[in-house]
Amino acid sequence: MPQPTYHLGDVVVLRKAHPCGCDRWTVIxxxxxxxxxxxxxxxxxxxxxxxxxxxxxxxxTAVGSDLH
Ligand SMILES: [Zn+2]
Structure with missing residues (x-):
């Protein structure tokens, strides 16, 4: 199973939504x-x-961060 790659400022979509209804989270x-x-x-x-x-x-991937 490949590991997802993410960086500071990226938005990750989780399998399970938060109770508020949102499934998008920002890496801070x-x-x-x-x-x-x-x-x-x-x-x-x-x-x-x-x-x-x-x-x-x-x-x-975060907007504007092309250099990964
Ligand atoms: Zn929430």
């Missing part, structure tokens, strides 16, 4: 754990990379 911090923010309500959660890799359905 990268580290051993990754912090993401719900694009609709602004709720923030921290996930381990493994948890996030499993949860991601799709990655939408």
């Amino acid at each position: 911090r990268m580290g051993a754990d990754v912090r993401i923010k719900c694009n609709r309500c602004g709720h923030r959660v921290m996930l381990s990379r493994n948890e996030l890799n499993r949860a991601i359905r799709k990655v939408e």
Whole structure:
């Protein structure tokens, strides 16, 4: 199974939508754990990379960041 790649500022679409109805999250911090923010309500959660890799359905690269 290929690992999804994502970077700071990218939007990730998760398999399971947040209770607010939004399934898009922005990556706001990268580290051993990754912090993401719900694009609709602004709720923030921290996930381990493994948890996030499993949860991601799709990655939408941030606008303007061509250099990856
Ligand atoms: Zn939300």
